[in-house]
Amino acid sequence: MLIYLCLLLVPLFVTGEANVVQRIVNGKLAKNRQFPYVVHIKAFENNDTKPCGGSIIANTWVLTAAHCTENATWVSLNYGDIWRGDKPAMKLLARDHVFPHPQYNSRNNGFNDIALIRTERVEFSVHIQSIPLPTESAHRDGHNDYMGQWATVAGWGDLHDRGNGSVRLFWASLQVVDQSECRYRYGKDMKGVLCARSDSEQSVCGGDSGGPLVHNKKKELIGVVSFGSLSGCEEGGPLGFMDVSKYVAWIRHVSGVGAKNLQ
Template identity: 30%
Template sequence: MRLRFGLALLPLVLATGLGAETAATELAPAFAAEEGNSSPFAFAKSGAKAARAAVADTAGAKVIGGEIAAEGAWPWQVALLVGGTPVGTDTQFCGGSLVMDEWVLTAAHCVHWKGDDGTFADLLPQDIEVLVGTNELSPGRGDLIEVEAVFKHPSYVGTQFDFDIALVKLARAPMVPYQTIEVPDGEFGDILNKQGVTTVVTGWGLQEGAMPSPELRQAQIQILDRDLCNNAMMEARAEDAAGGFTYAAQTLGVAEQDAYAIWDELVARAPLPVSENMICSGTFEGGKTSCNGDSGGPLVVPLDDGSYIQAGIVSWGLTATTGKGCEETALFSAYTNISKFVPWLNQVIAANP
């Protein structure tokens, strides 16, 4: 008799529209790893990013559902490029934001990656250059600045997604017009991280059909409840796992009652994909989110006075069912919740004047 596992173990709140089928793909950092590269830096340095751009039917890296940002918009946005290479879409591997004149906030997975020997290490300062003061990835635009130091969060592990935050210290302040962006403290961060709060994600990357675009793009999305995002993903994972578990229980002759108890324990022990250090943001209708190439870029919230504050850092999304690129119909992506890390940011900056 086939065991029947009703997935009421982790009930999905269907009224939200976050159907489990939208989360049935695997998690992946917000860059394309389908070429076998272990990081966005390796992907760009190897030439695979340029090669993928030539394949018209490959999912692209972009701010999905976005539009080209106006010149001068988002003046804190920067691009991380492979050091010593020409400015362009093929050598840009991550985004970032200026939080002080010489300090860039980005994702840890942008600067900490697995080398050929299988071990993880931080990128060296000379591996990176930062383009400031332009929305266009073209030679002669903006100010290309060398890096003095790289600091990833000490709790970040390259094989996981939590604590995905890093600081990059520039060798000098930019010599072109720019602005810095403020980040919220813990109390204000809790206020911002509420369902329905409007957010804007910005980044560079490829367009539909993997056609490269040098223009910065923007998309307006909203904060989604963390529990709803977790429920959707956990139900999808449980559906994927139930068949194999049923087969194992039958093969081993486990009694149905015992199998249910083991299943409950197994699901209860599974880690939630969207941790308290993350923000879930997207849309209920889908089709607007961050994607490959946007890693490390800012998720900002517009305030009543017309200014902006950076709530999140582009961290991870869902891999497309084809295994190539991101899931372009995904309802949400995950962003590092900066407000959880303000003490660490202050500590690093104070210790490295």
């Protein structure tokens, strides 16, 4: 199942129902090497630990959600495994390695909920790979080029509303829907948000925040898990993802990584 981040661990994104709850519910078990671009992230703040997901976009860069790393002192990352790692493959000081979007503010509806993590260099293999970014032309004159198309989300989040996170990586298929579905449900401007849902009650949940939404045909990273409904992960409501195509210029400015540019 896709799983949302535990409600107590994440900030409010949009007033009303929306909050950051990430998991994979009613999903399928990932196979070995099926998602070599997915990273399991732990953010450490004082005595608290916040689990999240992330996507490898280059040998030294990972993309995740800004709320995942907010107020973190350290972040640890595990690469290339479908099991949730207890021992970090890499542990980084957040102030030197984490770059949240400069306009992100959890107290201001959580817009621009996206962040980059500069990592030590990792060598690519059959288990560890980057995922291409989309082009910046995915939206023109407000038109969503992804409308009605299917994408895949993966994560180690909760498998149901009372879950505690999964030890195995799960995935699910979601369909991109009109942004109006998220606006109607959450009652706020959805600037920079990609809206997706499943008719079979598949969803992300606690612990899936920051994880990837990858276009099934183009094999591009089109979304970053951001928020879902306070009513619960099993409800099957529309989900909010940061629209990566809206942030390609910022990603390139900070990291030097651009669309189809896998450094």
